[in-house]
Amino acid sequence: MRLNSGIYFNDRGLTNSIRAMHTQSVLLEMRNENISGFDKVGFQRKEPVVTSFSEYLGVNGLAQTVDDKVGRIAVSGNPLDIALANKGYFQVESANGIKLTRDGRFKISKDGYLQNLEDANVLSNAGVPIKLPFIPQDLKHVKIDIDGKIQVFNEKEHKMNYVGKLGVVDANGLVVMDPNVKQGYNEYSNVALQEEFIMMMPIMKNFDANRQMFMLQNSVLGKAISQLSSAS
16 A cells, blocks of 8 residues: 655646745845845844745745844944944833834933933833933933943032943843943944845846746737637
């Protein structure tokens, strides 16, 4: 006795071509998103994941993963610009809950809270918003060390006052022990433009091949319908 098993799939040629073009369009959109995020602070490139059955599933067979490699770090000169030289994320308290981000462009609110550019409070390692005891006249009086410890110079007392410690975590929410915090720096995206353009070439060629196949099949189908109608 012999048992045969497998997956058998039958579909129209036009449907296959349309499905393939749709899939290639989504892949191009993912690559274009990376290219558009090249100069964005804290942007992490997305890597498309194509499953084995994407030929049959179309866009439902696609997924994305986040490339968590550290991006390009550049000097900004702003004491409230913070970059992470190691993997990890800042925690901010948004209206939709806690959000993880590598965009460390911060500011101080009129109430003394450390916030991001979207007015969301930055959280400490204790999970509470970081609030300065007073608003310094000069932002250079705010000092943040390599471990994320924040202090502010008190001109009246002529000493440094401890404020808190940045809550840096990994993608799973676990505390990063060595965040390697850089004060006065911005981290730009980890996108390599040359790599993205190279990866786009086979996608564009596949799209064009499926487009040509669709046009050929459509033309043949049109002729067949025309001949059948004239024969009747």
